[in-house]
Amino acid sequence: MASILIRNIKSLVGIRSLEVQTVKGKDMTQLPSLENAYLLIEDGLIKSYGENDLAPAHADEIIDATGRFVFPCWCDSHTHIVYAGSRESEFVDKINGLGYEEIAKRGGGILNSAAKLANASEEELLDAALGRLEEMESHGTGAVEIKSGYGLSYEGELKMLRVIRTLKEKSKLTIKANFLGAHAFPAEFKQNHEGYMDLLINKLLPQIAAEGLADFIDAFCDRGFFSADETDRILQAGTKYGLRAKIHANELDYSGGIEVGVKNNALSVDHLEVTGDAQIEVLKHSSTMPTLLPSTAFYLGLDYAPARRMIDSGLPIALASDFNPGSSPSGNMPFVISLACIQMKMLPEEAINAATLNSAYAMGVQQQLGSITIGKKANVFVTKPISSLAFLPYSFGSNPVERVIIS
Ligand code: NIG
Ligand code: FE
Numbered sequence: 458m459a460s461i462l463i464r465n466i467k468s469l470v471g472i473r474s475l476e477v478q479t480v481k482g483k484d485m486t487q488l489p490s491l492e493n494a495y496l497l498i499e500d501g502l503i504k505s506y507g508e509n510d511l512a513p514a515h516a517d518e519i520i521d522a523t524g525r526f527v528f529p530c531w532c533d534s535h536t537h538i539v540y541a542g543s544r545e546s547e548f549v550d551k552i553n554g555l556g557y558e559e560i561a562k563r564g565g566g567i568l569n570s571a572a573k574l575a576n577a578s579e580e581e582l583l584d585a586a587l588g589r590l591e592e593m594e595s596h597g598t599g600a601v602e603i604k605s606g607y608g609l610s611y612e613g614e615l616k617m618l619r620v621i622r623t624l625k626e627k628s629k630l631t632i633k634a635n636f637l638g639a640h641a642f643p644a645e646f647k648q649n650h651e652g653y654m655d656l657l658i659n660k661l662l663p664q665i666a667a668e669g670l671a672d673f674i675d676a677f678c679d680r681g682f683f684s685a686d687e688t689d690r691i692l693q694a695g696t697k698y699g700l701r702a703k704i705h706a707n708e709l710d711y712s713g714g715i716e717v718g719v720k721n722n723a724l725s726v727d728h729l730e731v732t733g734d735a736q737i738e739v740l741k742h743s744s745t746m747p748t749l750l751p752s753t754a755f756y757l758g759l760d761y762a763p764a765r766r767m768i769d770s771g772l773p774i775a776l777a778s779d780f781n782p783g784s785s786p787s788g789n790m791p792f793v794i795s796l797a798c799i800q801m802k803m804l805p806e807e808a809i810n811a812a813t814l815n816s817a818y819a820m821g822v823q824q825q826l827g828s829i830t831i832g833k834k835a836n837v838f839v840t841k842p843i844s845s846l847a848f849l850p851y852s853f854g855s856n857p858v859e860r861v862i863i864s
Contacts, residue, residue: 469527471490471810530599530861532826540781567606600836603624606640618670633822634672642682671700685713729767730760732767737766746819836864840857
């Protein structure tokens with residue numbers, strides 16, 4: 458039995474009972490914590506915690522956390538970290554005034570990454586993704602949802618999903634796979650949407666299900682990408698194979714994506730930069746987690762999603778990095794949390810709830826991760842010495858994490 462005792466913790470953050478699956482509305486300002494605490498980990502699980510005076514005397518390893526906070530690791534519920542190469546030439550195009558959609562129309566964007574991926578081996582993709590996971594972990598991330606969507610062909614999508622399956626085996630982090638064949642129409646199907654829909658629904662989905670390669674199904678429901686009707690058909694097909702929907706919606710326009718996601722009982726609808734009161738109303742009557750990706754709005758210069766209006770209307774919110782080569786080439790969750798506070802006016806407690814328990818829910822792992830709960834997986838991190846909780850988002854751009862413990 459391997460045990461780790463962390464003692465003299467200045468503040469143990471995010472203590473919840475197992476029944477609490479999400480936090481919403483006003484409750485998002487509550488982040489139950491214990492000052493001057495200990496945390497005992499046994500066999501990779503949270504065994505007990507409490508006041509420091511009551512800490513057990515022995516453990517296989519003892520960590521002194523004087524002056525430091527302990528957090529449940531971030532759950533990054535929306536990423537695209539399997540990709541080949543990088544797209545800094547588009548970065549320069551953007552500086553010179555081109556927009557995301559203009560770049561996409563010229564064969565840049567997602568199609569650019571698809572061309573690069575077609576020439577990459579599974580091994581190359583795996584090595585690059587493992588490097589990204591390592592960097593994310595160093596910033597406190599303990600669980601990651603990873604999408605396909607740069608294959609855009611039968612072989613390419615399966616290649617990506619097989620790489621994600623290997624990542625699940627090789628990485629200590631908790632990983633979920635999302636099939637995003639409906640990321641963009643490949644050039645050869647530009648005038649033949651039905652042909653590509655047929656490939657996704659009738660050829661890829663059965664094979665993916667047979668190999669158990671995906672946990673979720675996604676579509677980029679937005680202007681110039683997949684229509685609400687096409688998204689609806691893809692989600693329904695995925696649902697038949699037991700894949701819960703988790704989709705891209707309303708990044709560029711009122712796409713109908715939020716409505717179609719809720720209609721299909723999506724676990725989450727993500728992006729939501731373009732969201733009005735009608736969409737907030739739809740979300741209020743659902744168990745779908747609105748997931749915001751502020752580093753994408755930051756990187757593309759978009760308006761930020763209306764987080765304040767959502768929370769003030771009683772909704773929960775999750776936060777994720779959207780780590781991808783085109784619209785958010787970073788998986789730095791502390792920075793995402795800073796942006797949520799600075800640009801979307803979320804309080805530090807709200808942003809931390811959004812990046813832990815709510816984002817655990819948004820990837821279906823809230824029973825195992827996302828809070829300090831006896832019996833949950835011990836994915837936790839110890840900060841550097843910090844003065845208060847708010848110091849974390851305040852000190853944007855620096856890494857507050859000193860040590861990460863995964864199980
Ligand atoms: O989540 N919005 C669609 N997909 C990604 C961007 C992908 C890319 O540009 O490569 C996103 O932002
Ligand atoms: Fe995305």
